[in-house]
Amino acid sequence: MSNDRIDRRLGDFTTEPRVLLIALIAVVVAVAALFGGIALLGLIRLCTNLAYLGTFSFANLNLGDHQLGLSSVLVPVVGSLIVGLMARYGSDKIRGHGIPEAIEAIMLGRSQLDIKVAILKPISSAISIGTGGPFGAEGPIIMTGGSIGSLIAQALPVTDNERKTLLVAGAAAGMTTVFGTPIAAIMLAVELLLFEWTPRSFVPVAVAAIIAEIGRTALHMPSPLFPFHGVAAISAVGLAGWVFIGVAGGLLSVGLTQLVYACEDGFLKLPIHWMWWPMIGGLVVGIGGLIDPHALGVGYDNIARVLAGGAILKIALLLLIVKAIIWAVALGSGTSGGILAPLLIMGGAMGAALSGWLPAADPGFWALLAMAATMGGTMRAPLTATFFSVELTGNSNVLLPLIAACATAHLVTVLLMKRSILTEKIARRGHHIVREYRVDPFALTRVSEVMTRDVQTVSAAMTLREAVSFLTAPERRHPSFPVVDAEGHVLGIVDPPSVMGWRRAGKHRDTSLGALLAGMHIIVADPNEYLESLAEKLVKANAAHLPVVEPDRGTLVGYVGWKDLMRARQKVRGEDRDRTAFLGAAINRYRKTTKE
Structure with missing residues (x-):
């Protein structure tokens, strides 16, 4: 394709400079999540010491060293009762391990988390774990860090997507705080929470994880947590x-x-x-x-x-x-x-x-x-x-x-x-989530690949009376047709709604379509544009079809509609089915040959 046919507005990514502002906000979120994570770890140690030793201390305790005997069975029971009461009379969103709730908030709740969750989740988790619950602190701190990011975002004029990014940034910073694993926290965001792979979300999340790691290092938190020096023979x-x-x-x-x-x-x-x-x-x-x-x-x-x-x-x-x-x-x-x-x-x-x-x-x-x-x-x-x-x-x-x-x-x-x-x-809870991410076929397919090339048109000289007869003829298979002049230039589209509009406006029946369409703005498709922009044009024009016009000559080269868009998507699925069918046929042939 020649350089003059390339749309210079298109690029590998759609990220805009505003990502720098979101990354700056992510720094604030990371710092808040860092101290939130440290507070949660300290609260777990405090609850553990209170529950098993009866002492107000933040020191690490090995639960195998307590001296409670058989009465230790009651410690998790009491802790669980407190958590149950907090969930019923505080917020039931504190139940569970936190990550599904974060995913649900991202996908279904516009990434908005309640302040009660930000407060009650770490407290309930500290009580649950501190009284012997066999859990880790990472799920609750992911939820807590996400709540912090969401609350900060809710106080600022940001979009839903930017709020999601800041929620996930807080979650990544929280995970980094607990384990000192910034790269894994970023990967967790990509594989589980972001539901996209774009610089506008990846960069702020990476910034948050990096800031959290720098912060925990400055506070002399141990890293790595579990040093291991073993090697593996590659064989x-x-x-x-x-x-x-x-x-x-x-x-x-x-x-x-x-x-x-x-x-x-x-x-x-x-x-x-x-x-x-x-x-x-x-x-x-x-x-x-x-x-x-x-x-x-x-x-x-x-x-x-x-x-x-x-x-x-x-x-x-x-x-x-x-x-x-x-x-x-x-x-x-x-x-x-x-x-x-x-x-x-x-x-x-x-x-x-x-x-x-x-x-x-x-x-x-x-x-x-x-x-x-x-x-x-x-x-x-x-x-x-x-x-x-x-x-x-x-x-x-x-x-x-x-x-x-x-x-x-x-x-x-x-x-x-x-x-x-x-x-x-x-x-x-009645919601289905797809975790396979692929490039949208609309972003890869051009209009010229799906448009109808053999287009039935009507002449600009056709009168309104003739257009009514033409459109209502029994043999008509579709309701709209491009109107072209003698040189093949598209003047507009004629369909039943436009005809009815002209009739209600009192237009004379012998007026030509060319005269009726004169001066009207028409939205057309370019054969070299991608289906992404075509979908936007169809919505903007509130139309089921658009004429495809050669940009250099301005002449009609095709006709395209929403069914063509759907066929482009179905083509990808069809290719997958064909591959599966081919494999199935090969297996069946093998089985038949084996039996013979």
Whole structure:
């Protein structure tokens, strides 16, 4: 195509300079989310010490060291009762692990979160986790950081999309604060929260994550959280092990997801108000804590232990089973808490248990791969899980095994489950979310590829009387036709509404269409423009069809309408069906040949 036929207004991206302002606001959001995350971590430690030691302290406590005995069973029950009361009389949006609620707010609520959520979510989560709840702090801080971003955006004159960007920026800053994983936080935003891949959203989110990481480093927060120095030999045998761990992680992901929602379905059948459900979940947590105290709380010490290779088979299996049961029951009961840390713990325990049957590797290597695979498979976010594990351990040498395991786990869960643990909850509320992002066919297809070239036209010399007879003839298959003059230039479109308008206006029946259309503005399509702009023109013209005019000569070359746009979209789907049909036919031919 010659240079003079290229629309210079088009570019790779549509981002405007206003993104700089949103990025500047994202800095403020990141700072607020940073201190919000620090406050939440401190509040969890305070609640833990108050609940198990009766002391007002922000020091770290190992829940396995408490001296409460059998009475420790009541601690999660009391904590869950408080959370249930807060949810019923405060806001029911604090229930659950936070990420589905953030997605729902983005997709359905114009990215507007209530101030009560910003206040009650971290408090309820701190109480739940501090009283032994088997959750992580990342889900609540993602929701809290998102609430901070949303509240700041609601106070400013920004668009819905910009509010979404600032909400996600707060969520990314919150995740970075807890784990020190800015790249993984950005990837989480891209894979789960933004629902687009554009500089206008990516840049502010990246700015927020970077600022949060700089802030936590300045405050001397530890990074990486779980140093791991193991290496992996790149070999075919190693690849087989990576894939095996990926399959195991995917299957564990499927099992955990089904277990959580089976528990939720069980609670829905109870003849009591949902406010009391967390108490039942808390009782199960308390009993599980008696069996294995390490299953309680955030359990970051468990992650460190399995990465160090210190978990033997019996201990790893006990931790996996107890943690899975109390986590699924508590989460299904609707209490407040996160899922990232539990997934890492359960995946790591599985990896430690399987390591004896896998190729020899550095201690903790298979546990690390299983952690990432379980997280990536359960959340359907393989890139997030990969970079999260690299940043969490500070070890980029295991990047290839990690992506192999995470991609495998992702494939397993996609093939076995319609929805993830995050989107299932939203689907149960009657909303469907598509997580496949593709370039819109409208942005790739030109008008010339879909227009009708053999166009039936009417002459500008046709009278109004003749136009009425022409349009009402039984053989007419469509109601509108371009009006052209002797040189082939388009003067407008004639259709029943325009004819009726002229008749009501008292136009004489012998007046020519050329005279009736003289001086009227007509919207036309360019054969080289893309369907994106054509759709806008159709809406602007409030028309079902537009004439396609050669820009150099001004003559009619085609006719295009909304059905042509739909056919362009159907063409892409048809190509997918054709490929599937071809594969199916090949399989059927193979089966037939085998039987013969």
